[in-house]
Amino acid sequence: MxxxxxxxxxxxxxxxxxxxxxxxxxxxxxxxxxxxxxxxxxxxxxxxxxxxxxxxxxxxxxxxxxxxxxxxxxxxxxxxxxxxxxxxxxxxxxxxxxxxxxxxxxxxxxxxxxxxxxxxxxxxxxxxxxxxxxxxxxxxxxxxxxxxxxxxxxxxxxxxxxxxxxxxxxxxxxxxxxxxxxxxxxxxxxxxxxxxxxxxxxxxxxxxxxxxxxxxxxxxxxxxxxxxxxxxxxxxxxxxxxxxxxxxxxxxxxxxxxxxxxxxxxxxxxxxxxxxxxxxxxxxxxxxxGLETLPQRVAQQVASAKAIAEHLSRSPHVIKVNYSGLGYTPQYELIGKYFPRGVGQILSFLVDGDANNVRRIIDGTRLFSYVPNIGDARSLIVDPAHITHREVPAEARIAAGVSDNLIRLSIGLESVHDLIADLDQAIAAAY
CATH class of the missing domain: 3.40.640.10 (Type I PLP-dependent aspartate aminotransferase-like (Major domain))
Structure with a gap:
């Protein structure tokens, strides 16, 4: 074996x-x-x-x-x-x-x-x-x-x-x-x-x-x-x-x-x-x-997630990107020790405006599915404050950075270029 x-x-x-x-x-x-x-x-x-x-x-x-x-x-x-x-x-x-x-x-x-x-x-x-x-x-x-x-x-x-x-x-x-x-x-x-x-x-x-x-x-x-x-x-x-x-x-x-x-x-x-x-x-x-293709799936998802995180960090209306795999994050020294293959397919980002802008971004995406799950072969989008973290008390929610203007992505196996284009058009249309 x-x-x-x-x-x-x-x-x-x-x-x-x-x-x-x-x-x-x-x-x-x-x-x-x-x-x-x-x-x-x-x-x-x-x-x-x-x-x-x-x-x-x-x-x-x-x-x-x-x-x-x-x-x-x-x-x-x-x-x-x-x-x-x-x-x-x-x-x-x-x-x-x-x-x-x-x-x-x-x-x-x-x-x-x-x-x-x-x-x-x-x-x-x-x-x-x-x-x-x-x-x-x-x-x-x-x-x-x-x-x-x-x-x-x-x-x-x-x-x-x-x-x-x-x-x-x-x-x-x-x-x-x-x-x-x-x-x-x-x-x-x-x-x-x-x-x-x-x-x-x-x-x-x-x-x-x-x-x-x-x-x-x-x-x-x-x-x-x-x-x-x-x-x-x-x-x-x-x-x-x-x-x-x-x-x-x-x-x-x-x-x-x-x-x-x-x-x-x-x-x-x-x-x-x-x-x-x-x-x-x-x-x-x-x-x-599912396990039989885990390395191939996750390797592609990590590569796409990093590219999307880097793109979003330069995008209009995006205030902050949360992705520890970027080279300038406070925890980057831990990546080499624990995560040489990457930190995963999950990332989140904060946008300006208000809850209506967040709703328009979510509703405006065409490839991202509005689904409260992660790790799927499909790319998923969700607003954690209203969905996955709704039962967390407000003080703890805010301390964890889960505000009403936060959007979470789980990157799937679609073309990274198509995913970036989808986010770009949804963000542009939301403002």
């Missing part, structure tokens, strides 16, 4: 011999699987044997996607779920359940801010927000006895602010807390957070991984380096019926039974199995097909 990324996107985690010699991973549209005999059924149910019994817990198509994503992100295991937000909430709850606290910035995706600030507190999980996640002193000032994790996006949406992962991971680990990152915008092709110290990676596979806007999905990937038995995480050291055998009086905790894989096993056995945000085999299949 080759080790190059483009080879792994096609071959990793799948052996045709185990699936009727099918060259492409088949769609296993089966709710359950024959246990074969009573002895094997008992071994499967107790976790002593590997295999499939019920698709709410594991499915062969979904398993192929999980194995491939684990390889691409340099993790020890992955769990695919039904959406990116299921991945985010499962990972945060798994780390902080039972009264833990999370440190996070306010410049996250809108639904993540809503979950952390308004919804998870209803479950006893609270967040200490910071204005700048790369300010280690500010982050350190929030660390307390109940802090369990730091959560951030590797590339923020829509500002494209880059997370300085390595020093943040070192700070977290000095205090025995985990670093959980959302790597949706760059995808594993542009960045592998685990290689720089991140413990858990989450994705909305809906976006660049699947890449065609046709399948909702998410994934949690475990780096396998964190000690979940260090005393801050009682849920990992408490003995649990679901992984024990009371008939033989063998009792286990997740940390005892699974060691470094305790987190990803808890995601599957407790969160996926009981909360049930199960990935559809058909959507997993579409994600596997």
């Amino acid at each position: 080759g080790t190059d990324f483009s080879t792994q996107t096609i071959h990793a985690g799948y052996d045709p011999i185990e699936h009727g010699h099918a060259a492409v991973p088949p769609i296993y549209a089966s709710a359950a699987f024959d246990l074969e005999n009573a002895l094997r059924g008992d071994a499967l149910a107790s976790g002593q044997a590997e295999g499939f019994e019920y698709s709410r817990v594991a499915n062969p198509t979904v398993d192929a996607l999980e194995q491939r994503l684990a390889v691409l992100e340099h993790g020890i295991g992955a769990v695919a779920v039904s959406s990116g937000m299921a991945a985010v909430t499962y990972a945060l709850m798994c780390a902080a359940e039972g009264g833990g606290r999370i440190i996070a910035p306010t410049n996250l995706y809108g639904a993540s801010v809503d979950a952390l600030g308004d919804f998870l507190p209803q479950f006893g999980i609270h967040t200490d927000f910071v204005s700048n996640i790369n300010d280690l002193d500010e982050v350190a000032s929030k660390i307390g006895p109940n802090t369990r994790a730091i959560f951030a996006e590797t590339v923020a949406n829509p500002s494209t602010t880059i997370l300085d992962v390595e020093p943040l991971a070192e700070l977290a680990h000095r205090h025995g807390i985990a670093l959980i990152v959302d790597n949706t915008v760059p995808t594993p092709y542009l960045f592998n957070p685990i290689l720089f110290g991140a413990d858990i990676v989450v994705h909305s596979t809906t976006k660049g991984i699947t890449g065609h806007g046709n399948a909702i999905g998410g994934a949690v990937i475990d780096g396998g380096h964190f000690d979940w038995a260090n005393g801050r995480f009682p849920q990992f050291t408490a003995r649990q019926q679901v992984i024990s055998d009371d008939r033989t009086d063998q009792w286990h905790s997740f940390a005892e039974k699974f060691g470094k894989a305790a987190f990803i096993k808890r995601i599957r056995i407790k969160y996926l199995r009981t909360f049930g945000a199960v990935a559809s085999p058909f959507n997993a299949y579409l994600s596997l097909i």
